[in-house]
Amino acid sequence: MMSNRxxxxxxxxxxNAENTIEQTIQSVLGQTYEHIEYIIVDGASTDGTMEIVEKYRNKIDVVVSESDKGVYDAFNKGVHIASGEYIMFLNADDYFLENDVIKQLACFIKKKQDAxxxxxxxxxxxxxxxxxxxxGQNISLDKLKEGIMPPHPATLLLREVILALGGFDLQYRIAADFDLMAKVLQKYEKKVYYIPIFVTMFRLGGLSSNDSTQSIVLDETRSIINKYFPVNNTLINQQVPDTNESLLKKWLEQITFHNKSISYPLMEKKIKSVVIFGSEGIALLIAQDFKNAGIQIKGYLDNNERRHGIIMNNIEVYHPEWLLNTENTKQIDAVIFGFQGFHEEAGKEQLNSYNLEKEIYCVSWRDLVRDIN
Structure with a gap:
């Protein structure tokens, strides 16, 4: 029977995680839940990682430092060493957001002892x-077939199940966590539970989130889906059409060789203040370009409520209904569509439905790039 604690x-x-691991360690040691075993598996770092680990050595239960075959090999070693009923894998780039997140997860397990x-x-x-x-979201088996999985730095897994399923399959360089979760959900879907709390801060730029490895992630994920769900034909992570690539190339060339911002067509129209509809990577590029050119960015607009309130480079993300406030629209001269996908027509329809008192010029970043000569 599962322990109540x-x-x-x-x-x-x-x-070689000397720049981030101390914050990771501190976030673990600061947890208020008492029944935690902390294990660090180092791959024979050559920088100052182990010096930092040694500062906390008397508070860490197990430290291993030896050559390995990568992060999943290290995780497998940790699972075999561990004595806990549940396992969480916390990367050296990541850290817990609050001191009671493990306690919250553990309290849920008390209620759902079949978890x-x-x-x-x-x-x-x-x-x-x-x-x-x-x-993060509630993940079903159908969602997993689309390439969506629970984020592993916010996931507790029963240790005996990890071992029974063979741990992480080292044939996968980047998506072995997806492979393991596919096996878990395939066999235990009704015993997998989602809690809508924020557990971990995940730093982009690691192996699975690095731009240079995204094609490997996609290939491995597709391979895993085909292995477990061979009749599934869902296209995952569809790529934006190549027209974006050519426009981005032109944008880069204009900045690099001609020192010309894509805001140039706006400046000709005497536009000095804008909001950007969209808050993904393209929107960030637009904001930086405009800032350099002296155009004010009053905010990002996004229909995704999960984005609202986020601050990026001192600029806040709002719901598009921000425009319904007359005081807000007085501050802006234009709305820039900064979508990575092709949603301009839907964006225009949404803005038109607001029947704003002030007519606001709307233009896509793609059109701004095309207008540069």
Whole structure:
């Protein structure tokens, strides 16, 4: 029978993580839940990682430092060492958001003693741009077939189930966590529970989130879906059409070789203050370009309520209904569509439905790039 106070083993795999691991360690040691075992598996780091680990050595239950075959090999080692009933994998780039998040997850397990897996949400942050995203949702087997999985830095998994399923499959360089969750959901879907709390801050730029490895992630994820669900034909992570790539290339060329902002057509129209409809990567690029050109950005607009209130480079994300406030529309001369996908027509229809008192010029970033000569 499951303990009323389950022991939870937190495993951090690291390699040359001297810039981030101290925050990771402190976030674990600061947890208010008492029944935690902390394990660090280092891949024989050559920087100052182990010096930082040694500062906290008397508070860490197990430390291993030796060569390994990568992060999933390190996680597997940690699982075999662990004595906890549940396991959480916390990367050396990541940290817990609050001191009581493990306690909240453990309290839920007390209520759901059949739980094989319990998971929450994460924030994903690009620290070079301050671009922050809320990530997480209730994941069903159907969602997993679309390539969506629980975020592993916010997931507790029953240790005996991890071992029974063979742990992480090292044939996958980046998506072994997706493979493991596919096996878990396939066998135990009714015993996998979602809690809508934010558990972890996940720093973008690691192996699975690096732009240069995204094609590998996609290939491995597709391979796993085909392995477990061969009749599933869902296209995951569809790529934006190549027309964006050519426009981005032109944009870069104009900035690099001609020192010309895409705001140039706006400046000709005497537009000095804008909001950007969209809050993904393209919107950030637009904001930086406009700032450099002296155009004020009053905010980002996004229909995704998970984005609302996020601050990126000192600019807040609002619901598009922000425009319904006359005092807000007085501050702006234009709305810039900064969508990565092709949603301009839907965006125009939405703005038209507001029947704003002030007519506001609307234009897509793609059109601004095309207008540069």
């Amino acid at each position: 389950p022991k939870i083993s937190i495993i951090t795999a690291c390699y 094989v897996c319990v998971y929450g949400n994460i924030y994903m942050i690009n620290e070079s741009t301050d671009y922050k995203t809320k990530h």
